[in-house]
Amino acid sequence: MTDPEIAYAVPNRVTPGNPVLFDPAICDGCNRCVTVCPEDVFIPNPVKGKPPLVLHPDECWYCGPCVEDCPRPGAIRLNHPLQQRVRYKRKATGEHFRV
Amino acid sequence: MPTAANTGGQWLRWPYALRWRHQRDLDCDVLVLGGGIAGVWAAIAAARCGARVIILEKAATERSGAGGAGVDHWQWAADNPASAVTPAEFTQALIDNQGGWRSGISTFIQCASAYETLLEQEAYGGKVRDDEGEFAGADFRDPASRLLFAYDYTNRTVIRVWGHDYKPLLREQCRRLGVRVFDRVAVTSLLTEGGRAGARVVGATGVHARSGAFVVVRAKATILATNRPQRIWTFSSELRGISTFRPPSCSGTGYAIAWRAGAEFTMMEKSMRSPFGSPYSFPPYGSGNAINTWYPCTIVDARGKEVPWVDAWDRPLESIAQRCRPAPGQKFIIMGGGSSSHPHPGLPEYRGPRLIPDLEARIRNGEFTPPFYADLAGMPAMERRAIWGIMVGNEGKTRIPVMQTYTRSGFDPELDMLQTYDFLRGSGMREPVLPQERTFGDQGVCGGMLVDWDLQSNLPGLYGAGDLLFGGQDHSHAACTGRYAGARAALAARALAAPAVADAQLQAEKARVYAPLAQSAEGPDWKELNAGIARVMQNYCSEMKNAELLALGRNWLEDLQANEAPRVGAANPHQLMRVLEVHDILTCARMIVAACEARKASCTHLHFERLDYPEVDPPAWHKWLVTRRAGDGVAVSDRPIAFWGDFDTHYRPRHEQNLRAMDASG
Numbered sequence: 195m196t197d198p199e200i201a202y203a204v205p206n207r208v209t210p211g212n213p214v215l216f217d218p219a220i221c222d223g224c225n226r227c228v229t230v231c232p233e234d235v236f237i238p239n240p241v242k243g244k245p246p247l248v249l250h251p252d253e254c255w256y257c258g259p260c261v262e263d264c265p266r267p268g269a270i271r272l273n274h275p276l277q278q279r280v281r282y283k284r285k286a287t288g289e290h291f292r293v
Numbered sequence: 294m295p296t297a298a299n300t301g302g303q304w305l306r307w308p309y310a311l312r313w314r315h316q317r318d319l320d321c322d323v324l325v326l327g328g329g330i331a332g333v334w335a336a337i338a339a340a341r342c343g344a345r346v347i348i349l350e351k352a353a354t355e356r357s358g359a360g361g362a363g364v365d366h367w368q369w370a371a372d373n374p375a376s377a378v379t380p381a382e383f384t385q386a387l388i389d390n391q392g393g394w395r396s397g398i399s400t401f402i403q404c405a406s407a408y409e410t411l412l413e414q415e416a417y418g419g420k421v422r423d424d425e426g427e428f429a430g431a432d433f434r435d436p437a438s439r440l441l442f443a444y445d446y447t448n449r450t451v452i453r454v455w456g457h458d459y460k461p462l463l464r465e466q467c468r469r470l471g472v473r474v475f476d477r478v479a480v481t482s483l484l485t486e487g488g489r490a491g492a493r494v495v496g497a498t499g500v501h502a503r504s505g506a507f508v509v510v511r512a513k514a515t516i517l518a519t520n521r522p523q524r525i526w527t528f529s530s531e532l533r534g535i536s537t538f539r540p541p542s543c544s545g546t547g548y549a550i551a552w553r554a555g556a557e558f559t560m561m562e563k564s565m566r567s568p569f570g571s572p573y574s575f576p577p578y579g580s581g582n583a584i585n586t587w588y589p590c591t592i593v594d595a596r597g598k599e600v601p602w603v604d605a606w607d608r609p610l611e612s613i614a615q616r617c618r619p620a621p622g623q624k625f626i627i628m629g630g631g632s633s634s635h636p637h638p639g640l641p642e643y644r645g646p647r648l649i650p651d652l653e654a655r656i657r658n659g660e661f662t663p664p665f666y667a668d669l670a671g672m673p674a675m676e677r678r679a680i681w682g683i684m685v686g687n688e689g690k691t692r693i694p695v696m697q698t699y700t701r702s703g704f705d706p707e708l709d710m711l712q713t714y715d716f717l718r719g720s721g722m723r724e725p726v727l728p729q730e731r732t733f734g735d736q737g738v739c740g741g742m743l744v745d746w747d748l749q750s751n752l753p754g755l756y757g758a759g760d761l762l763f764g765g766q767d768h769s770h771a772a773c774t775g776r777y778a779g780a781r782a783a784l785a786a787r788a789l790a791a792p793a794v795a796d797a798q799l800q801a802e803k804a805r806v807y808a809p810l811a812q813s814a815e816g817p818d819w820k821e822l823n824a825g826i827a828r829v830m831q832n833y834c835s836e837m838k839n840a841e842l843l844a845l846g847r848n849w850l851e852d853l854q855a856n857e858a859p860r861v862g863a864a865n866p867h868q869l870m871r872v873l874e875v876h877d878i879l880t881c882a883r884m885i886v887a888a889c890e891a892r893k894a895s896c897t898h899l900h901f902e903r904l905d906y907p908e909v910d911p912p913a914w915h916k917w918l919v920t921r922r923a924g925d926g927v928a929v930s931d932r933p934i935a936f937w938g939d940f941d942t943h944y945r946p947r948h949e950q951n952l953r954a955m956d957a958s959g
Contacts, residue, residue, distance in 0.1 A: 209531050232352040232361060233542055234477070234502060234867055237308045247305075250867070252530045252820075255540050256576065258693025259356040262457070271701070272694050277532070277573070280580050281712045282704050285597075285670040291709075293702045 210275035213254035214261075216245035221269035227260035236260075245269075307865045312506040314807060321347040321473070322786040323779065324512035326480045326497055326547060329358020330768055331759025331775035332518035333463040334410070338779030339516075340470035341955040344786055347510055348472060349499045351479035351870060352542065355464045359520055359539040359760070364456030364768040365586055365688035366443055367421075369400075370407035375435040377448040378625050380405035381940050388935075390627055390639045392898035393915065394560065395738050396764030397937040398746055399774050401944055404450075407769045410776055411452065417462045420455040431675040432614060441683070444588060444645060446617045448625035453679065456768070457687045477502045479870045480546055481806050483515065483554040483755065488798030490922065491555035494755040495792035498802050500873070505866040507803060511794055513786035516756040516778050518771075519547030521739060522881040526564070526731040526835070528827040530820045532572035538735045539760075544874035545733075545881035547761045551742055552884055552922050557751045559763045559917045559932070560740030561888035565900040566836070567732040578688060579695040581667030581713035583648060584630030586684040586691065589616035591671055592648060592713065595662040600652060605644035613673060616646045666710035681706035689768070729831035733885065738764045740888070743919055743932075746943040747785070748778040751921070754789075756782045763917075780951035809863040809872045816860030819871045825853060826875070826882050834886050839905040843890045850883050887927040888920050 213235070214227075223243040228236040233253045236246040248254075256272055264270050279293045323339040325332045328350030339346045350357055370376065371383040378386075384401045415421045422439040423429075433442045433453070441453040467474055478499040486492040494515045499508040522545025523537050552558065578586040591613065592600040602610040604620035619626050622642075629645025638644060655661050669677050685691045704711070733739055741763040748756050758778040759771035817825070833846025858876055863869035892899075894906045894914035917932040937943065 230353050230356045232357045232540055234352065237305075240305060240308070253541065255537065255542075255690070256694045257356075257362040257540070257690045258697070259362055261693045261697065262362075263356070263461075272698055274576070274694070274698060275532075278575060278579075280575055280699075280714075282699075282709045283666055283712065284708050285668065285710050286708065291703055293699050293704070 208252045210254070211251050212248070212273050213251050213256060213275075214248060214270055215273045216270050217268055218245055220266050221245040222266060224265060226263060226265060227270055230259045230263050232257060232259070309503040309866070311866070312501070312504040313810070314803065315504075315506045317506055317508050319347055319473075319475075319508065319510045320512075320791065321345045321510065322513050323347075323782045324349070324497060324510050324515045325779070326515065326517050327358070327519035327759075328352075328354035328474060328476070329518060329520060329759065329771065330360040330460070330463075331761075331771035331778075332358070332516070333460070333467055334772045334775030335516045335518055335758050335779035335782070336472045336474075337463065337466050337470060338776045338951070338955055339783040340467070340472050342780055342783035343954075343957075344783035346470075346472045347512070348467070348474045349478045349480050349497065349508065349510065350474065350476050351502055353476045354467070354474050355461050358460070359543065360456075360689050360768045360771060361460045362457070362690045363687045363692055364454060364459060365684045365686075366767075367407060367411050367452040367454045367456075367769045368767050369404045369450055369769065370411060370452050371404040371450050372406060373408035373438070373440065373449065373452065375438055375440060375442070375449045378450055383450055383625075384940060386625070386627060386643050390643050391738065392910075393934040394563070394764065394898045396762060397935060397940065398744065398943075399748070399762045399765035399770060401940040402777050403765065403770045403773045405940075405944060406773045406777070406948065408452075410769065410772050411454070413776075414459055414462070414772070417466045419459045419462055421452065428675055428679070431679070432617065433675075433679065441679070444617060444628055445619060445626045447619055450625070453683050455683060455687050457692050475499075475508065478508050479873060480519070480550065481873060482802045483550050484509075484511075484794050484798055485554055485752070486792065486795075488795035490553070491752065493753040493792070494554065495794060497550070498799065498806070500806050500866070500869065502866050502870040505869065507806065509794065509799060511792060513789040513792065514754050514756060514782035516758055516775075516782050517547040517551060517742065517761055518758045518775060518778075519543070519545075520760045521545060521734050521741070522548060522878055523732070523735075524823055524827065524878055525733050525882055525885065526729060526827055526830045527572055528820075528823045529572040530824075538567075538577055538732075542874065544877045546874065546877045547757075548741070548884065549877035549880035551750065551752075551755065552880060554752060554755070555921055556755060557743040557919050557921045558740060558884060558888075559743045559919045560899070561884050561920060562892045562901055562918065563739050563899040564731045564733050564834075564885065565736060566728060566730060567735040571727070571730040575714060576691070576694050578685060578691050579699075581665065581711040582630075582715070583667065586688045587667060587680055588628075588630050589613065589646070589676070590680060591668040592665050593668045593671070593710065594665050598661060599668075600648050600661065600665065602646050603649055604646050605641040607650065610646055613676065620646070665713045665715070667713055668710045669706040670708050670710055677706055728836035731830075731835060733881070734760070734766065738766045740764075743917075746937070746947060747781045748774060749781065749785075754785075777948070777951060780954055781947065784950065784954055806869075806873065808859065809861055809869055812860055812862030814862060816862055817857055819861055819863075819868065819875045822853070822857055822861050823875045823878060825857065826850070826879055829853070830882055830885075834882075834889055836902060838889055838901070838903050840890070843886055846886050847883070847890065850879065850886060854879055854883070884920065888918060891918050891920060891927070891929045
């Protein structure tokens with residue numbers, strides 16, 4: 195990795211900025227998630243066949259039909275904001291884990 | 294190189310064809326506004342009665358609404374064959390448990406027809422029974438009907454269901470029945486005869502959230518099936534989303550447009566602290582707890598010590614099985630688990646078991662050690678599989694965000710215990726919240742449109758269903774009242790001629806709807822206006838109220854309405870929808886403050902504290918306050934607390950007429 199030679203003057207992203215993550219190897223850009231999303235957070239990708247764009251990540255309700263109704267399992271998943279991650283404990287060993 | 298659409302580096306062209314102001318005129322017998330659970334049930338019932346039906350829905354009907362992603366508890370099905378309680382008995386218990394502040398009309402419709410409605414859902418392909426015998430032998434399974442029950446395994450009024458696909462099935466039924474569904478159309482106003490407030494409702498207008506087109510629907514009868522306003526007290530675009538219980542797009546638009554048209558509302562002064570209202574809460578049912586979807590899960594402390602359960606009279610329970618049975622002295626229980634955010638715990642005769650109420654003190658004296666955990670691993674297998682299976686797998690908005698996400702991270706219900714965060718910020722079995730972290734009915738029943746036994750408002754031709762009705766709530770309530778209102782509206786529409794729409798009203802609404810397009814980017818955006826409204830409500834209409842605070846709140850909101858609201862701009866049809874939503878939220882906030890000013894007494898069940906009227910629950914104020922817009926002011930009247938009269942006398946003839954009409958046509 196080399197440091198970038200050109201830096202851009204970009205505004206800060208809204209957060210949470212990545213409520214859903216696509217696997218571009220599985221997603222075929224069918225836009226089913228764009229159709230069912232109750233909050234209309236997606237728009238179709240201008241490049242046909244590519245994953246939709248998350249235009250309004252801050253409006254996501256994390257309800258999940260985009261994942262449940264996706265015809266290609268694994269193409270899309272929810273990605274909880276860091277401040278929404280919970281912890282759990284394995285009863286027998288006492289080990290602690292995080293979501 | 295910035296490539297994502299939201300980085301600001303490169304603006305993409307709006308991906309949908311723009312049709313600003315292009316007017317589409319539609320006509321029907323029954324118009325349903327909002328295609329959530331109440332809306333689709335209303336549309337199906339009206340269509341079954343032979344009516345020509347249109348749904349306007351601002352999202353996509355297939356999954357939209359608070360119940361679109363699923364349901365796990367089908368509540369208050371006192372009409373099911375295994376129930377040991379009658380609908381009238383259970384309705385009265387629910388009302389009494391709220392001190393009278395619950396609608397006898399919509400609650401009875403729910404208690405008397407929830408099972409009948411569930412059978413219709415089953416006929417559309419919904420799974421309601423354990424036919425495979427997965428839970429054979431379980432305490433909560435009725436062998437005869439193969440139904441699974443929750444909370445009270447003796448009296449059996451709440452049915453556990455596999456509701457994750459109920460909404461798409463209902464959408465499909467709308468298609469089969471020829472209901473015309475217009476998705477992505479945000480409703481903006483009700484049309485009234487002659488354009489006059491207080492007159493017959495003759496249709497509605499909407500704006501398309503992708504194209505910007507204007508939609509006008511002329512209808513003989515109109516059913517409002519939109520949800521309660523969210524984002525009234527708390528709004529954070531950085532923290533919201535997963536932390537709101539109902540969808541954040543629930544903007545109270547039905548409340549706002551009915552108010553502007555002159556409809557009557559009641560109980561608008563009720564609001565409450567709610568963990569679901571806190572932007573810092575966790576995903577609903579996504580942290581360890583012992584209520585609702587997680588009832589009756591065992592809770593243990595950091596050292597594995599079990600937190601004891603007690604009955605309604607704080608007598609300790611010996612076994613897990615006792616958590617789901619009435620205690621000696623009780624005929625039946627309504628629910629269990631308790632809740633820290635309700636100042637009134639309900640009547641002991643109906644109160645289900647809960648964790649010890651003095652846990653906070655016992656943490657301080659060293660008896661219990663935080664943090665605490667929901668011990669799924671330690672629960673009996675049937676109960677564990679019911680919780681981390683049917684319940685978390687089907688409850689609205691837990692199937693993917695909780696079940697799938699946690700499972701993917703390695704959570705195993707047979708081995709693991711999910712942390713509870715209740716005791717890190719205070720006491721109680723729900724995440725504690727600040728006084729100003731209030732919601733309008735996220736938990737429990739709240740105020741809404743006042744309706745009669747036809748679910749019709751004071752405006753002829755305007756019906757209501759679901760969460761927008763005063764004093765009712767939840768998924769099966771939405772389904773049952775939607776179904777009932779759909780039939781009532783369809784029957785009434787048969788006798789009516791096609792109404793006329795006043796052109797002046799249309800033109801004025803068009804001007805209002807598209808005004809944000811002319812605003813520059815210098816004004817606040819919709820999010821800042823929303824946050825400003827929420828701040829006013831936090832500061833002037835929160836836990837402690839008095840005339841001075843409420844008057845300042847009213848003035849502040851009027852000021853926002855006059856100065857900031859008109860300056861909020863929109864760059865595309867989606868933003869235009871969001872701007873109009875916040876205008877509706879502002880109207881709802883003003884409705885709430887007006888009702889709070891009108892109630893000059895404190896009231897426990899309404900979570901209502903007036904510092905200047907400290908007497909709690911004085912008998913003279915034990916009545917519904919009814920508010921409606923009158924010119925620039927507010928007209929206040931009242932109704933006796935049980936104004937609905939005898940349940941069966943009013944319900945049965947209408948219900949039988951509804952069934953005959955629905956069965957005659959399909």
